[in-house]
Structures are given as C-alpha cells and as structure tokens.
Amino acid sequence: xxxxxxxxxxxxxxxxxxxxxxxxxxxxxxxxxxxxxxxxxxxxxxxxxxxxxxxxxxxxxxxxxxxxxxxxxxxxxxxxxxxxxxxxxxxxxxxxxxxxxxxxxxxxxxxxxxxxxxxxxxxxxxxxxxxxxxxxxxxxxxxxxxxxxxxxxxxxxxxxxxxxxxxxxxxxxxxxxxxxxxxxxxxxxxxxxxxxxxxxxxxxxxxxxxxxxxxxxxxxxxxxxxxxxxxxxxxxxxxxxxxxxxxxxxxxxxxxxxxxxxxxxxxxxxxxxxxxxxxxxxxxxxxxxxxxxxxxxxxxxxxxxxxxxxxxxxxxxxxxxxxxxxxxxxxxxxxxxxxxxxxxxxxxxxxxxxxxxxxxxxxxxxxxxxxxxxxxxxxxxxxxxxxxxxxxxxxxxxxxxxxxxxxxxxxxxxxxxxxxxxxxxxxxxxxxxxxxxxxxxxxxxxxxxxxxxxxxxxxxxxxxxxxxxxxxxxxxxxxxxxxxxxxxxxxxxxxxxxxxxxxxxxxxxxxxxxxxxxxxxxxxxxxxxxxxxxxxxxxxxxxxxxxxxxxxxxxxxxxxxxxxxxxxxxxxxxxxxxxxxxxxxxxxxxxxxxxxxxxxxxxxxxxxxxxxxxxxxxxxxxxxxxxxxxxxxxxxxxxxxxxxxxxxxxxxxxxxxxxxxxxxxxxxxxxxxxxxxxxxxxxxxxxxxxxxxxxxxxxxxxxxxxxxx
Numbered sequence: 265x266x267x268x269x270x271x272x273x274x275x276x277x278x279x280x281x282x283x284x285x286x287x288x289x290x291x292x293x294x295x296x297x298x299x300x301x302x303x304x305x306x307x308x309x310x311x312x313x314x315x316x317x318x319x320x321x322x323x324x325x326x327x328x329x330x331x332x333x334x335x336x337x338x339x340x341x342x343x344x345x346x347x348x349x350x351x352x353x354x355x356x357x358x359x360x361x362x363x364x365x366x367x368x369x370x371x372x373x374x375x376x377x378x379x380x381x382x383x384x385x386x387x388x389x390x391x392x393x394x395x396x397x398x399x400x401x402x403x404x405x406x407x408x409x410x411x412x413x414x415x416x417x418x419x420x421x422x423x424x425x426x427x428x429x430x431x432x433x434x435x436x437x438x439x440x441x442x443x444x445x446x447x448x449x450x451x452x453x454x455x456x457x458x459x460x461x462x463x464x465x466x467x468x469x470x471x472x473x474x475x476x477x478x479x480x481x482x483x484x485x486x487x488x489x490x491x492x493x494x495x496x497x498x499x500x501x502x503x504x505x506x507x508x509x510x511x512x513x514x515x516x517x518x519x520x521x522x523x524x525x526x527x528x529x530x531x532x533x534x535x536x537x538x539x540x541x542x543x544x545x546x547x548x549x550x551x552x553x554x555x556x557x558x559x560x561x562x563x564x565x566x567x568x569x570x571x572x573x574x575x576x577x578x579x580x581x582x583x584x585x586x587x588x589x590x591x592x593x594x595x596x597x598x599x600x601x602x603x604x605x606x607x608x609x610x611x612x613x614x615x616x617x618x619x620x621x622x623x624x625x626x627x628x629x630x631x632x633x634x635x636x637x638x639x640x641x642x643x644x645x646x647x648x649x650x651x652x653x654x655x656x657x658x659x660x661x662x663x664x665x666x667x668x669x670x671x672x673x674x675x676x677x678x679x680x681x682x683x684x685x686x687x688x689x690x691x692x693x694x695x696x697x698x699x700x701x702x703x704x705x706x707x708x709x710x711x712x713x714x715x716x717x718x719x720x721x722x723x724x725x726x727x728x729x730x731x732x733x734x735x736x737x738x739x740x741x742x743x744x745x746x747x748x749x750x751x752x753x754x755x756x757x758x759x760x761x762x763x764x765x766x767x768x769x770x771x772x773x774x775x776x777x778x779x780x781x782x783x784x785x786x787x788x789x790x791x792x793x794x795x796x797x798x799x800x801x802x803x804x805x806x807x808x809x810x811x812x813x814x815x816x817x818x819x820x821x822x823x824x825x826x827x828x829x830x831x832x833x834x835x836x837x838x839x840x841x842x843x844x845x846x847x848x849x850x851x852x853x854x855x856x857x858x859x860x861x862x863x864x865x866x867x868x869x870x871x872x873x874x875x876x877x878x879x880x881x882x883x884x885x886x887x888x889x890x891x892x893x894x895x896x897x898x899x900x901x902x903x904x905x906x907x908x909x910x911x912x913x914x915x916x917x918x919x920x921x922x923x924x925x926x927x928x929x930x931x932x933x934x935x936x937x938x939x940x941x942x943x944x945x946x947x948x949x950x951x952x953x954x955x956x957x958x959x960x961x962x963x964x965x966x967x968x969x970x971x972x973x
Contacts (some may be wrong), residue, residue, distance in 0.1 A: 265521060266491055266498050266864070269325070269423065270514050273503035278313050279508040281322075283640040288323035290356060290502065292452075293347065296340050298358075298380065299503040300452035303612045307346060314351050318733045319695060319726060320642065320662075323353040329378040330451045330867070331858045341365050351734060356401065357381075358436065358450070361861025364746055367396045372739040376423070379403050381692030382438040382809060385816055386417040392645040395421045396744025401425075401437035401499065404481065405546050405893045407812055415494030418825060426489055427513050428501025430478035430545060430554060432458050433890035437809050437837075437854050440889040442871045443937055444919075450856060459554070459560045462732075463727050464896060466912030466923070471900045475914060476890075479540025481532060484520045484546065490957065491521075502537070506630040509536040509856045521790045534565040534626055536635075546893055550812055550930050553899050558596040564589075564626035568618055571609075578617050583609045587844035589627030592617045603627075631711060644725070645701035646690050648681060650705030655723045661696070664728040673707035680706035681714075692719050695726065708726030747862045750842050755865045756804065756850045757834040760950050764880060766806070768956035770794045773801070781806050781835050781850075783956035785909075787818060787928045792826050802832035803968050807844075809837045809854045809891055814929040820844045835867075853882050853952075867952055883947045885954025888934040889921065895931055896923060904931075924957060 272278035291313065292304045303315055310326075317324045326347040332340045340362050344355055348370050353553040355373060358380035359361045366373060377383055377392045384403040392400050399421035403412065405958045406424070415422060429450075431438060437588055441455040442448035446501070458476035484488065487498065498521075501512045503852045513536070516529045534541070540556030540563065540622035568581035570592065584590065584604050590616060592600040642661055649656040656669035686701040692715075718964025748755075758764065758779055766781040768774055773780060773795075780798070783806040784791040795803055805826045811819055823845040834847055837854035851857055851866035857879060858869050866879040870887045896912070898904050919938035926932055936957050944951060 268498045268514055268517050269497045270510055271500055271503040275309055275313055277507055277510050280510045282317055282320050283510045283638055285518050286514050288868055289327040291325050292327045293343050296328045296330045298452045302503045311350055318730055324357055325354045326352045327356040329356045329358045329380055331856055334364050334859045335858055338752045345369055346471055361859045367744055374398055374738055374740055382838050385811055385840050386413045387840035389414045389420055390418050390843050391839040394745045399423055404430055405434055407550055409549050410812055411493045421496040423497035423499050424495045425501055426483040427499045430481050432476050432478045434810055437891050448871055460914055462914045464914050467910050469901055474560040475557050476559040477542040478554045478572055479556045481545050482542035484516055484525055487520050506634045509634045512536045512598055531565050538563045551895050554894050555899055559598050562626050564624040567623045567625040570621045572619055573617055577610055578613050580609045580623055585629055587629030591624045591626055593622045641694055641697040642697045645700040646686055646698050647702040650707035657717055659721050659725045664732055666724040666728055673709050676706055676708040680708055689714055693722055749845055751849050754848045762950050764952045766954040766956045772955045773798055785926050786820055790854040792822055795827050799830050804833045804835050805831055806835040807837055807841045811840055818929050830965050880950040880952050881947045883944045883951035884942045885941055886957035887937040889937050890935045892933040892949055896933055
C-alpha cells in the first residue's frame with residue numbers, strides 16, 4: 265500500500281496529520297526549509313514532534329531542501345546531523361553539495377531527493393540512486409508514462425505529488441522571485457510573483473489575468489493509475505495551509521487508496537482549499553492547460569447565488585453561520601468577499617456585488633470545527649494483578665508490553681478496584697485508550713497511587729514503543745558515488761580565467777570566441793549540424809533542464825552526434841544529463857551550484873552572488889526566469905496544431921518579460937528576465953556571456969538585485 269505523506273508546517277499541523285491517519289509527515293527546520301514562512305520546528309520542538317509521530321508509527325521526513333551558500337554549509341550540515349541523530353526517518357535535500365557532506369558524515373542516513381532537484385525521468389532517477397538517494401520526489405511535470413519507466417528501470421522509491429499547489433515553472437529552475445525581488449524560491453523565500461496579474465501579448469493577440477497562476481493539483485480519482493505505475497508515496501503539498509486542509513486531504517486520500525471517492529469527498533477538498541477547480545497537471549498530457557487566469561487564490565465550494573443587494577447588504581439564497589467566509593464570483597472572476605458576523609442569509613461585503621453573483625464558501629466554520637476536533641488514541645490492554653497483596657500492572661498494545669510491580673495495596677473496606685475503575689482511570693491520558701481491562705484479586709489502592717501507576721506505566725510503555733521504533737528504522741547500507749565518480753568521462757578542461765560565450769544560432773559566432781556553448785532553439789540534427797563547421801572552436805552542447813518521454817532519446821542521439829563530430833563537451837542542466845552520455849561535462853547554471861563542495865568545472869547558478877574560485881560566473885545575458893511545460897499559445901489562444909513558434913511577452917504594467925519557445929520532442933516555453941544582466945566589469949575570473957536569449961536591439965539594463973561579492 266502506498267504511503268500517504270502529509271505536510272506539517274507546525275507542531276499542531278503534525279498532530280493533526282497523525283490523528284487523521286497519515287503514514288508519514290514532512291516538516292521543515294528553522295532554517296534551510298523551502299517554506300521559510302511556515303512556523304517550522306526548532307530543535308526542542310523537533311524532538312517532541314519525532315516522539316509524538318513515532319509513538320503512532322508515523323515517519324517524519326525533514327525538509328532541508330534549499331540551496332546552501334559556502335558560508336552557510338557548516339550550519340546546514342549541523343542541522344541535518346542533529347535531525348538524523350535525533351531519529352528523523354529521512355532528510356529531503358536539494359543541494360547536491362550538502363547531500364555529499366551528509367553522506368560522508370552519516371553513511372547510514374536515509375536521503376530523499378527533493379522535487380527541487382527536478383528529477384522527472386528514468387535517467388535522473390538512476391543518477392540519484394547512484395548518489396545515495398533511496399527515494400526521488402518527482403517533479404510535478406513528470407508524466408505517467410515516465411513514472412512507469414522509472415519504476416521499471418531502477419530500484420528506487422518514488423514519491424509523487426497528488427494534492428496541492430502547483431508551480432508553473434519547472435521544479436528547481438524558477439529564478440523569478442530571486443532576480444526580480446531578491447528573495448529566492450530556491451532558498452525558501454518565494455514572493456509568489458506568479459500569482460499576480462499579467463498581460464500577455466502573443467502573435468498580435470492579448471490576454472490579461474493571473475496568467476502564471478496554476479490551479480491546484482488533485483489526483484484523488486487517479487490513484488489506481490499511480491498505484492499500478494508503482495508509486496510508493498502519495499504526497500500532499502501544503503505546509504502553509506490550515507489544519508482542516510491537512511486533516512481532510514489525509515482522510516480522503518486514505519479512502520481513495522481503497523475505493524472510489526464520491527463527489528461529496530471532492531467537494532470537501534474544495535471546501536478546505538480550491539484554487540481553480542483543480543487540475544491533473546501533466547500526468548496524462550505533457551502540455552496540459554493548467555492555468556486559471558480568472559482567480560489566483562482559494563475559491564472554495566459553490567454554495568448559492570445572491571438573491572438581492574440592498575444598501576451594501578447581500579441577501580443570499582441560503583443561510584450561513586457566524587464565522588463562515590465567502591467569496592462572490594461573477595463569470596468566474598472574484599468581485600467581493602465577506603465574513604459572516606451572525607447566522608442568517610444577510611451579510612455586508614467588500615467589493616462590488618450584484619444580484620445573481622455566485623457565492624462560494626471558503627471558510628465553513630462548523631465544518632472546520634468538526635474536522636479539527638478529531639482525536640486518536642492507541643488501544644491498550646490493561647491488567648491489574650493484586651495477588652500476594654501487591655499490585656502488578658501490565659500494559660500491552662500489540663507493539664510493546666510493559667510490566668510494573670511492587671506497589672502496596674490495602675484491604676477493600678467498601679469495594680475493590682473494578683474493571684470500570686481501571687477503564688476510567690487509564691483513559692485519563694493523551695495517547696492511549698483502554699481497549700480491554702482485567703482485574704485479578706480484590707484489593708484497593710489510594711487514588712494518588714492509582715494515578716501514579718497509570719503515569720509511570722504509560723511512560724514506560726511509551727519509551728518501549730519508541731525504542732522498538734528506533735530499532736526498526738531503515739538504514740542505508742550501500743556504497744554511493746560522488747558527483748566526480750558519476751561523470752564517467754573527464755570533466756571539461758577550460759582555463760579558470762576563460763570567457764565562455766553562449767549562442768543559439770551559428771550567425772552569433774564571431775572569431776574572438778574560443779569556448780562556445782550551443783543553446784539551440786530547436787534540438788534537431790539540422791540545428792546541431794549547422795555548428796559542425798566551427799571545428800576550430802571548442803563547442804559545448806547545452807542540454808535543457810527538462811527531457812520527458814521521447815525527448816530523452818532525441819537528446820541521446822544528438823549528444824552522440826555532437827561529440828562524434830568534434831564538440832568539446834556537454835553542459836549539464838539536470839541530473840539526467842550524466843546518464844545519456846559520457847561527457848566531458850561542464851555543470852550548467854540550472855544545476856543550481858551556490859557552493860564549491862562539488863569540485864567540478866561549473867557555471868554558478870543564475871542566483872549566485874559571489875565570485876567563487878572554482879567556477880564561471882554568469883556575467884551577461886537574459887536569464888530564463890521560468891521554464892514552462894505548458895504552452896501559452898495553447899493555454900490562452902488557438903492551441904498547438906502545426907506551430908512554428910511564437911513571438912510575445914508578458915507584462916506586469918512596468919516590466920516586459922519576453923517569451924522564448926524551444927523544442928525537443930515536446931515544446932517548452934521560457935520567460936526571460938526583464939532586466940538584462942551585465943556585470944562583466946565586476947568579474948575578474950572565468951565568466952559566461954550569453955547571447956542565446958538576445959532579442960534585436962537588446963538594451964543593457966543591468967540588474968540591481970544581483971550584487972556580486
């Protein structure tokens with residue numbers, strides 16, 4: 265049976281997840297968590313959380329899933345080792361340098377590859393396993409056919425998102441928040457710029473709305489396909505969401521594992537959080553429409569219509585309760601909202617509400633109260649044996665058994681201790697309920713002694729359960745490789761002070777260029793062959809961050825042809841690159857290197873703000889802020905058909921973000937930074953000058969959010 269994995273942004277959320285039957289939870293620490301805005305867990309609370317979850321047999325995965333700078337590495341490693349030594353079941357990681365250090369320090373630790381690593385195909389999963397990961401958390405762009413291919417091709421656990429928020433950008437390669445605002449999503453501080461309004465101008469057509477705001481994922485009706493594909497863990501996103509969302513999502517997905525869910529269950533999911541009436545993402549359609557451009561937040565569940573509006577008071581068709589929250593929608597667009605101050609069918613409102621508007625309930629106060637009042641206790645059999653005039657207590661919950669003896673008893677002057685007394689007394693605790701009770705002999709103990717016996721007995725039982733859990737925890741016992749081992753061919757040999765130029769077309773090549781990265785608009789034999797004539801140059805083929813289904817086989821063929829015809833090397837922008845050819849390799853900027861733990865030739869991440877000594881700095885160019893799997897032309901206008909590409913841009917009213925289409929087997933779209941980076945005058949070492957994203961008459965604007973140091 266696949267695991268139900270729940271989010272917990274706080275200790276209360278973790279308790280909610282455990283109470284509602286989660287098999288595992290994932291949490292973040294005070295630092296280095298991809299949800300920095302969540303309450304998260306300091307060391308003291310972490311210890312409490314681990315004990316609470318493990319008492320119920322629930323696993324706890326610690327998300328240290330951000331990129332780490334050189335000067336932070338010691339703290340990040342210390343946090344990870346504390347979590348491991350405290351009994352965490354696994355550590356979720358994005359940073360390859362940190363994972364290498366953890367593996368050296370704690371060889372038996374269980375490591376999971378974060379979705380931020382962008383693993384989405386068999387080749388990437390193979391490399392992750394070689395690096396010592398026991399599980400890959402697949403990117404949300406992964407197709408069902410690719411999931412099957414992964415499970416059939418490599419012995420590794422697969423975790424798949426089934427519910428919650430979707431990022432429109434490819435996992436781990438969104439640089440929008442970082443380069444536009446200075447707050448990096450890869451470091452847990454995403455500013456959610458994708459949830460704002462934009463205007464799209466594409467091939468002469470215009471559309472305005474929340475054009476980058478993806479609907480919420482919902483796969484509760486598709487679990488059988490995922491089970492048949494071999495998925496090991498169903499992941500619910502939402503460490504920033506409320507407890508009722510956590511509770512209901514777990515309940516419904518637990519049910520969906522065993523039987524078909526009803527429309528009522530789907531409505532319950534909508535009631536607790538519904539952005540865009542849900543999508544199946546890219547599971548069945550690699551270029552699926554996933555945007556709801558009309559509304560960017562929790563839409564809730566349709567409830568009724570506005571019957572009348574009088575003097576800024578909306579009269580509804582149905583009554584609501586005090587504390588309920590509602591939104592008013594017209595033709596799918598949000599036009600107002602209200603929080604009910606009393607029971608009834610009348611309410612004031614914010615916004616501009618008319619008769620006939622739709623009413624959606626976003627907070628159901630009574631429903632939420634009911635959901636959050638659920639409890640869970642572990643069954644235990646309690647036996648009190650009064651033979652020999654002393655008391656022996658035995659507690660057994662089928663997982664552990666404890667025995668406690670030596671307490672003095674007294675003659676029962678009125679009545680002896682009964683089974684009812686045992687049940688009543690031993691139910692006075694947070695964790696256990698008395699499923700069976702037995703009393704042998706007729707004696708009596710004072711109330712204070714009776715209470716002490718319960719407290720001491722249950723403390724001993726808890727400790728035994730936790731020790732048993734620790735003894736059964738999974739340990740890693742293989743011999744992993746490190747990145748330098750993975751690269752089977754030699755790494756590229758480029759002088760540390762060299763300038764590397766990136767181009768997309770042969771016409772951009774000039775005599776002064778020696779080291780050239782080819783970043784084509786179309787990955788086809790013809791586009792690569794056009795560069796073969798530059799045999800006097802050292803050419804490197806840049807592989808894209810995404811390669812799904814047939815893309816992989818196209819790129820395998822192209823890399824072989826390029827290397828056979830004199831290309832100097834390959835630029836890797838995703839782990840899969842290392843499995844489709846032997847190199848030699850240069851780590852690309854989308855490998856997200858922010859530190860120097862991995863001692864290989866590399867281009868530092870687009871987000872890098874330091875002049876390291878072991879890599880090349882992206883010094884000039886138009887950075888791709890986002891890479892999309894969905895096509896804006898198909899999403900908002902006239903579909904695909906025989907498409908030759910498109911020209912266009914997104915605008916927030918101040919800045920224009922150019923769109924660039926590239927093609928492998930599938931088409932992909934990249935949104936370019938509105939500010940053209942140019943810090944060449946500050947870089948005295950090896951650097952990259954990128955012409956591959958340039959537009960005609962490109963102006964150098966500079967980027968003040970990327971200060972090098």
